[in-house]
Amino acid sequence: MPTRQILVTSALPYANGPIHLGHLVEYIQTDIWVRFQKMQGHRVVYVCADDTHGTAIMLSARHKGLSEEQWIGQMSQQHQADFAGFDIRFDRYGSTHSEENRQLCEQIWARALEQDLIAARDVQQLFDPVENTFLADRFVKGQCPKCGAPDQAGDNCDKCGHTYAATDLVNPVSTLSGATPELRSAPHFFFQLEKCRPVVEAWIDRPGSLQSETANYLKGHFLGDALRDWDLSRSAPYFGFEIPNQPGQYWYVWFDAPVGYIATTLQWCREHQQDLADWWQNPATEIHHFIGKDIVYFHTLFWPAILHTAGYQLPTRVHVHGFLTVNGRKMSKRDGTFIRGRKYLDHLPPAYLRYYYATKLGDNQDDLDLNVSEFVEKVNTDLVNKVVNLVSRSAKFGGQTGLSATYPADDGRFEYAAAQGQAIAAAYEAGELSKAMRLIMELADRANQYVEQAQPWKLAKDPQQATALRDTVTVALNLYRQIVIYLAPVLPSLQQQSGDLFGQALTDWNLAQTPLLGQTIGTYTHFMQRLNLQDVEKMIEETKLENAAALANATPATADATEAAPAAATDTADALLAEPLAEECTIDDFVKVDLRVARIVSAEEVPEARKLLKLVVSLGGDQTRQVFAGIKAAYNPEDLVGRLVIIVANLKPRQMKFGLSEGMVCAAGGGGTEVFLLSPDSGAVPGQRVH
RNA sequence: GGGCCGGUAGCUCAGUUGGUUAGAGCAGGGGACUCAUAAUCCCUUGGUCGCGGGUUCGAGUCCUGCCCGGCCUACCA
16 A cells, blocks of 8 residues: 555644543544554654633633733643643644744735635724723623623623624623723624635535535535625734734634644644645645534634635545543533543553543544443453453463464464454544454454463473474464554553563554564563452542532642642632623612512423423412523422522513513522522521512 | 434444344353463353334335434524
């Protein structure tokens, strides 16, 4: 097979949080594919980088009392240490906050301008006269223009769901200064994607670019209508690159993030005296992106359009994977299943996770479930009992006898496994890792059968049989060696250990075609330990405790060393930052809202509604109200009956799809499962007003 | 409400362009062995292929309706 030139990327992790087991699905999947391709002898460059721009990074840095550069510097170090811990080996790991990236963004921007793909439109935007800056939606609060709910963000109302422009807010307030914003016009820049439709459509239709479900998704959701312009600019304050000649205007993070793929390749090229054009403007170079299904939109519509505009090659294939679930459920802080990579590494070897993911991954976007007991079982059964057992049961004899000078008769077993190398390689190539693992385990079964039948332990007892023993060991160890070679993309640690034992680096796929002969065998010590369910449970339990502590806003006693600069033992500012204080109001304003103690007399699910419970609350006497509350994800109906809550009793009734809602139940929290009902101290009775 | 994907043995999944009695691994049951990390090997129980129609000589595989799950999107909070 001719040598291919392949550029591979994983999605850039956002420099605002640690790597967790969900991220690692992608990096492990990509790393396996890359290692496989390298073992084939192809020229492969695997790049990744931290995605460092955007409002969230700015806020985090501010919260930590650091500059953005300091903050993203810390995160980058953590990320790289975690990736290294999982044996994920990038050829270059960069940052979108690099000079190379800025220059490439400028070049690409210039090309887009030349081709008349950028539309400048003045957008009416709120301006903070105190801070002297335009306000992004998230820095404005005000009353919803539709339902009048206070404290709503600049893009949509979380009370009635109405979407609007920030300029539509009633009584808007800047959350930066508290000032009343002025309406000013600001220039915004839009990428006119529709003009690139032919290129994008052709690319999507080309067999190989995408998995069919991705192509279907794009056709169903976007290609049916005119492709909308994409707002590529953001006004200050924004952590990112300022647009040339447009002071105060920055590129939206999703513009410069994928350019980071190219910028990081450029850094690699400079480091290795290579030509960037050979990798990004060479039709013979394959470009493979590995991403999660959440960012398909950016990588399959805008990105090809931008690449085409800038004169770069379009991706050969975008490999989309699904999300990680743990024990069948979404990862959750409450369940302790939001496990950081570092936490995993504190407890368990990376090889186990790499292998487990491999057994679960195919070329599809299905979600992948990390089932803890299955994880333990697969690792023990497949890796320890089958694969490592082979070397474990043969190496002692092998150390005594060495390997025979010619390969003994083995009923065609070595030949069979050598031939299977093709099918296994095809599975790796296609991203069908689970299939590859199945095929390899079949070889391990066959090899164990051989040992069983050859009975080396009996031969070892008879000095007359020394040659037969050596031959048997030669077969067993060579069958093992083939398996290790095939597993090497997944288990580089085993590849290394076994290579040392054999005195031969097992870095080339084709080594599996030829037996190793006449070699002495090193001393074997266990390559892998069996895994206990308790070890995994302990990791989850620790995570749960830490998360619970974090959720309670106390600094956990077991605070993790990798967690950057934990605050003092006080509540964090996260909640306030997420939802800044509303405009000052008077006591007269407050008394307009009649808050009452109420008892929940019945609670039932609204089957058709995703978030709602239907509550009937009593205000005492025969006064009851029907209230719909968006707390389905956080509370079981049966747990609510009888409890006292605080309701807004004089809220104008609202006709909802499922019935009339005659009030509102007070709760704190960010929504979803993070909802915390207010309840009065004991002694309060239904009907009492809250003053 | 619309879209995409999935629903095959207790669990995780294979089932190639429709073709004979539907497969694997693990788990379960029985036996053998003792070199090996209570590992290995042999035998074995177990499935109305989500449900109903249809096309066909023949359907897990194609068409259609419905049910269930995941995700996306809209709406509703």
